[in-house]
Amino acid sequence: MSNQRAKKHSSKLITGLLNEITPQEQQRVDKRMKLAARLDEALKARGWSQKTLSERLSKSPSEISKWLSGFHNFTSDTLFDLEEVLGIGLINVSEQPVIEVVNVFSFTVRQVSQLPRIYPERERPGEVVYLTEYLDLKTQAEENKFIYS
Amino acid sequence: MNESVGTKNPYQYKLKNIEIHEVSLTKNAKSSEQLFHFTIKIENKINQKEKLIFVECQVDVFGHDKVTTLGKITCLCIFELADFDSIINTNSTTGKSEIPIDLSIILNQITIGTTRGVMYSAFKGTAIHFAFLPIVDVKEFQPQG
Amino acid sequence: MHFQLVETELSGDKTTIFTVLPEGSDETLFDKFIRENLPDFKTELIEISKTIRTIANITGAREQFFKHNEGFPGDGVCAMFDAPDKKLRLYCIRFGMCVIILGGGGHKPDGMKAFQESAKLTEENKIMRKVSSKIMVRIKEKGIRWVDEDLVGNFNFTDDE
Numbered sequence: 001m002s003n004q005r006a007k008k009h010s011s012k013l014i015t016g017l018l019n020e021i022t023p024q025e026q027q028r029v030d031k032r033m034k035l036a037a038r039l040d041e042a043l044k045a046r047g048w049s050q051k052t053l054s055e056r057l058s059k060s061p062s063e064i065s066k067w068l069s070g071f072h073n074f075t076s077d078t079l080f081d082l083e084e085v086l087g088i089g090l091i092n093v094s095e096q097p098v099i100e101v102v103n104v105f106s107f108t109v110r111q112v113s114q115l116p117r118i119y120p121e122r123e124r125p126g127e128v129v130y131l132t133e134y135l136d137l138k139t140q141a142e143e144n145k146f147i148y149s
Numbered sequence: 150m151n152e153s154v155g156t157k158n159p160y161q162y163k164l165k166n167i168e169i170h171e172v173s174l175t176k177n178a179k180s181s182e183q184l185f186h187f188t189i190k191i192e193n194k195i196n197q198k199e200k201l202i203f204v205e206c207q208v209d210v211f212g213h214d215k216v217t218t219l220g221k222i223t224c225l226c227i228f229e230l231a232d233f234d235s236i237i238n239t240n241s242t243t244g245k246s247e248i249p250i251d252l253s254i255i256l257n258q259i260t261i262g263t264t265r266g267v268m269y270s271a272f273k274g275t276a277i278h279f280a281f282l283p284i285v286d287v288k289e290f291q292p293q294g
Numbered sequence: 295m296h297f298q299l300v301e302t303e304l305s306g307d308k309t310t311i312f313t314v315l316p317e318g319s320d321e322t323l324f325d326k327f328i329r330e331n332l333p334d335f336k337t338e339l340i341e342i343s344k345t346i347r348t349i350a351n352i353t354g355a356r357e358q359f360f361k362h363n364e365g366f367p368g369d370g371v372c373a374m375f376d377a378p379d380k381k382l383r384l385y386c387i388r389f390g391m392c393v394i395i396l397g398g399g400g401h402k403p404d405g406m407k408a409f410q411e412s413a414k415l416t417e418e419n420k421i422m423r424k425v426s427s428k429i430m431v432r433i434k435e436k437g438i439r440w441v442d443e444d445l446v447g448n449f450n451f452t453d454d455e
Contacts, residue, residue, distance in 0.1 A: 002446070002447050003441070003446050004446060004447070004448075004449075005446055006299050006300055006301045006312055006449045007298070007300050007449070008301050008303070009300035009301065009302060009315060009322060010303055011302065011303070011324075011325050011328075013325050013328040013329060013332070014303055014324070014328070014343070017339055018303075018304075020340055021343065021347075026344055026348070029344040029345060029347075030351075030352050033345070033348045033352065033359065034352060036359075037353045040356065040358050068358040069377075070348075070358070070359050071378055073378070098196065098197065098198065099194050099195070099196050100197070101194050102193045102194060102195055102245070102246055103191075103193040103253060104192050105190070106188065107188070107189055108187065108189075108215070109186070109187050109189065110184070110186050110187070110283070
């Protein structure tokens with residue numbers, strides 16, 4: 001019994017078409033279709049048919065079908081109505097808090113044996129500390145030290 | 150709202166919330182693994198409007214080869230700071246906010262400790278049960294201002 | 295009808311996109327569809343390509359994105375069209391969310407209600423019905439199987455079987 005996948009076939013015509021699509025254009029279609037998928041999920045989650053939604057919003061079933069096809073360019077009012085009736089969030093208009101990143105530190109540490117060892121170069125020679133070793137540090141922490149046990 | 154660490158701590162703050170943003174365990178995690186490496190990433194963020202300081206600690210757990218990812222956890226501690234406006238200054242040259250280093254050290258230390266506890270609880274009983282986040286002295290890696 | 299199924303570069307993580315390569319030809323049905331419509335409907339072809347790419351990489355072949363009941367009951371033959379004017383019709387076979395087999399199609403003039411009004415669309419539809427029935431038999435006889443949401447097996451089809 002063959003376990004092979006189908007042969008790959010490359011096509012200059014397909015490549016040519018794909019080369020004409022800008023990332024922005026593709027992203028717009030991606031978002032439009034994801035929105036349609038989200039609506040469909042919300043309907044299924046509520047156990048509603050397209051007809052139920054059409055009745056709730058006083059729209060024709062064909063219009064709902066168009067909304068779910070992934071091709072429809074929604075108005076904001078329609079999206080607000082859908083949010084209301086389906087109880088889902090589609091557009092976020094709430095004010096976003098401004099969060100500023102102030103510091104970032106990153107470094108790598110390793111667990112080693114916890115046998116006590118004399119560490120003579122420390123401030124208090126002879127003090128017993130856990131085995132200390134420096135590992136590869138990253139970014140801002142590169143110049144700095146740390147201790148671990 | 151008074152929590153002093155030692156006698157020299159001039160700040161008053163409280164832990165407002167702890168959020169666990171991500172906990173994941175990969176298929177690579179095997180209980181035979183004895184030696185772990187941990188990459189710790191700490192971000193200090195502030196919300197001027199709400200007068201809050203966010204300290205996010207992301208820990209990636211690797212195996213002995215330092216490459217194989219075994220698990221990951223991201224924990225966020227949100228601190229409320231008394232007298233926020235007089236403590237958090239804006240650098241006149243860069244226009245960026247600055248957290249005093251001694252305060253940053255305290256908050257980072259608390260967050261790493263919290264993450265260690267959350268991590269232990271999250272990974273308890275899994276293949277990386279013994280991947281305890283090592284004790285890190287934050288003062289040693291914090292850049293001097 | 296002799297053909298083989300081949301995988302196109304449109305495939306993504308969510309859906310594998312196949313097309314039909316007739317025996318003795320270098321041109322797949324989908325390539326033929328592009329070539330025939332490129333002079334008059336380039337924008338529409340680009341729209342269809344974008345849609346297929348989103349299906350392949352992001353949403354999967356959700357039922358809602360296709361026009362159904364274009365073939366025999368249950369044979370999976372359905373149609374895709376371009377947004378928003380729907381000037382073109384592309385016949386395909388949808389096997390769940392994970393597999394689409396692209397066929398051919400053509401221009402659907404304004405006001406045309408059913409594909410039977412166009413000889414070209416009728417012919418392309420007929421081909422996909424035949425392709426679908428052969429694949430159905432092959433799947434039933436386990437010559438093609440599902441493994442990890444993908445099809446594996448023998449993708450060469452001849453009339454002698």
